[in-house]
């Protein structure tokens with residue numbers, strides 16, 4: 013492929029409005045619950061009200077007596093439906109304990125919300141009524157709620173395992189180097205941070221609808237999922253149905269943030285019931301179920317220690333984690349903390365490194381991927397700890413970061429934990445963020461307020477982050493025991509009339525892949541994005557794919573699209589050269605037309621070439637008809653987006669209330685395909701990250717009851733709680749893919765939480781407050797100001 | 807019970823269960839699935855529609871309570887194949903990602919703009935407090951509503 017062909021149309025890099033929008037704005041888009049399926053039955057689930065209980069009996073007779081109820085099942089009734097339990101695809105160590113997890117619990121419910129019985133009815137209203145009539149008799153057992161308590165094994169979640177520890181995973185390349193660094197350190201920092209559990213709260217709850225074709229034993233599964241391809245494989249294995257009999261479709265999906273990156277009990281259940289009842293079966297989650305039965309995120313206790321020299325240069329990082337698995341291991345539960353395992357040194361050049369994580373069962377909703385997955389936790393720990401170090405060394409937080417950054421000339425940078433960081437300019441992004449924020453003025457304002465005894469304390473917090481995304485190559489995933497690949501597939505074809513069709517294995521649910529992929533292809537082929545159709549999220553039209561999560565779509569899936577378009581162009585050039593009777597090198601592509609260099613009147617439009625390839629009347633010998641190419645791209649490395657965020661808060665001394673008054677973000681995600689979409693991802697990610705710092709927490713009582721099941725108790729921020737976001741960017745292309753892109757879906761969430769908490773703690777410095785648990789609620793802040801510790805409350 | 811009402815200008819008449827929520831009536835009986843359901847505590851605003859020109863959360867109203875009213879849903883916003891200026895502004899400013907909150911957000915914005923003349927950013931943020939979006943961080947939603955507010959003539 014000649015370089016001259018790249019970027020002809022110039023659409024890549026422009027803020028194009030989205031092609032997805034008209035359908036979503038007009039109400040025409042179809043989410044799972046919008047699908048009209050004649051004859052469909054509705055499932056209502058009976059969920060355990062107890063965190064830990066033996067199921068003595070399940071009586072469905074009253075439910076069955078209700079008019080409109082078709083069937084009712086206990087877990088025991090359906091035990092034989094499952095060829096395999098719910099899958100966990102990430103056995104992080106060979107010894108990892110993974111207790112069987114069935115879609116309907118059989119003898120034992122292990123968290124409040126664990127499904128124990130299902131009723132099937134002619135309408136959703138009747139299904140709900142009937143579920144309330146199922147009588148379940150429980151022996152209530154002690155809940156295992158607190159992580160440090162759980163690891164002590166005083167009460168067991170799974171008695172048959174004899175321990176609550178699922179696994180221990182360690183990464184300490186040179187133990188002596190770590191010991192030496194701590195022995196020789198001038199300054200040390202030792203911190204304990206709590207990552208509270210979060211509820212992802214995608215605005216569309218989950219939903220699934222399975223339509224059987226009983227005579228062929230075939231099933232079409234519509235699910236609000238991020239991973240139709242992975243789901244198809246897993247459904248086949250768990251149900252004992254051949255992959256060839258399954259089609260999985262993710263229709264319009266209303267947000268995921270990791271929570272729909274899973275294989276859920278209800279998906280298996282609807283499929284099994286459709287198989288058994290030979291009728292379409294559907295289920296829609298309500299918000300309360302969503303809080304209890306969709307995975308939660310975070311849930312860690314972190315111990316981080318830094319060893320530094322007299323200048324504050326960090327010589328070693330040592331981390332110990334307790335990670336809350338919840339009651340069962342879902343699809344990638346055990347691997348989530350390990351996605352952060354390599355990043356606890358952050359953006360800093362640290363020679364010695366030690367990380368150990370213990371995964372612990374509790375009688376709570378399983379945890380799994382939530383926006384950032386492991387990386388926000390790691391970034392929080394190092395960014396809080398480096399501020400603590402700045403305090404010990406007596407330098408400004410910006411200065412301590414500058415002293416420690418991996419320098420620009422060090423890339424590609426081999427990190428102590430064993431990654432190769434692709435490219436970066438960390439000091440550049442810090443400088444730009446400080447400029448945008450007016451950092452010196454903010455500090456001056458802070459001093460002035462303190463001097464005049466203002467009770468509205470200003471706090472400024474920094475967060476310089478680097479993350480790894482793209483989650484590839486597949487071989488590296490293998491070394492982490494991850495049971496899938498990191499590649500992505502794409503097909504690009506030019507249809508006989510000259511428009512293009514893209515088939516992608518990514519599965520967008522808000523990220524705008526239709527727009528971005530059509531821009532990539534249009535740019536390459538020199539046609540308009542409106543002439544490019546993008547097909548996705550249906551295994552019947554896009555049979556290969558690894559789906560959408562981990563900020564992988566543009567760097568892996570987008571690259572596959574780019575390379576497939578390039579191959580199509582190579583073939584088009586061959587055909588044009590043949591028909592124009594010139595050498596391939598003599599052709600130039602411009603505006604979708606190949607013309608002979610020097611004699612532009614001798615030319616062939618791509619549309620003409622496509623039609624020639626379609627009729628195949630006059631192709632070079634041996635060349636296959638049609639203009640189409642498929643590429644499966646397995647990148648050589650992760651990509652490493654980075655940046656610096658600055659949060660400015662005001663803390664009211666009288667009430668403890670924290671207001672986020674400004675937020676500045678400078679991100680570098682390499683080249684940008686569509687800056688409008690990039691900024692949207694940044695804004696949304698930031699608000700989710702801010703929410704962890706200030707408002708959100710999945711609260712459990714001592715009996716393991718989730719107290720925050722509704723959106724009135726679990727405080728997802730509204731527009732009124734957050735400011736507009738001041739966004740800047742730097743562009744440092746990634747050398748690992750031809751477009752130089754990195755990924756941006758999670759950067760905001762990764763950066764924002766520590767930026768805000770550092771700002772809150774900075775505001776509280778006059779009171780000697782050095783630490784505060786999240787979320788920084790008015791109550792917590794009020795107590796901290798008055799020197800009342802966590803224990804002293806109430 | 808019998809309900810008679812107008813939905814997007816078309817009269818509807820149905821026999822319904824007394825407990826049927828307006829949102830389910832619109833979605834399942836009338837067949838307009840653009841209005842979404844995001845919660846069960848009237849917290850999210852995904853179900854926002856206009857009742858006699860004012861925004862309401864259609865999950866908090868029974869279908870029978872809507873008897874005799876005029877309801878406008880997201881499907882009624884575009885006129886003669888052209889999107890409503892608020893819809894246009896949402897597209898122009900990338901005010902939606904997954905789009906699940908969008909129908910409710912557009913309806914809430916429509917009623918906000920109808921009721922108030924010059925809106926500040928703070929007023930838009932307060933005015934949309936009852937509508938949650940998990941994707942956009944609100945930045946572009948606020949921008950879009952302010953842009954539409956600047957174009958009030960086109961709104962009528």
Ligand code: FES
Nearest residue numbers: 844848850851865
């Ligand atoms: S569905 Fe959430 S407010 Fe109506």
Ligand code: FES
Nearest residue numbers: 903907939940941
């Ligand atoms: S765009 Fe997804 S919830 Fe608002």
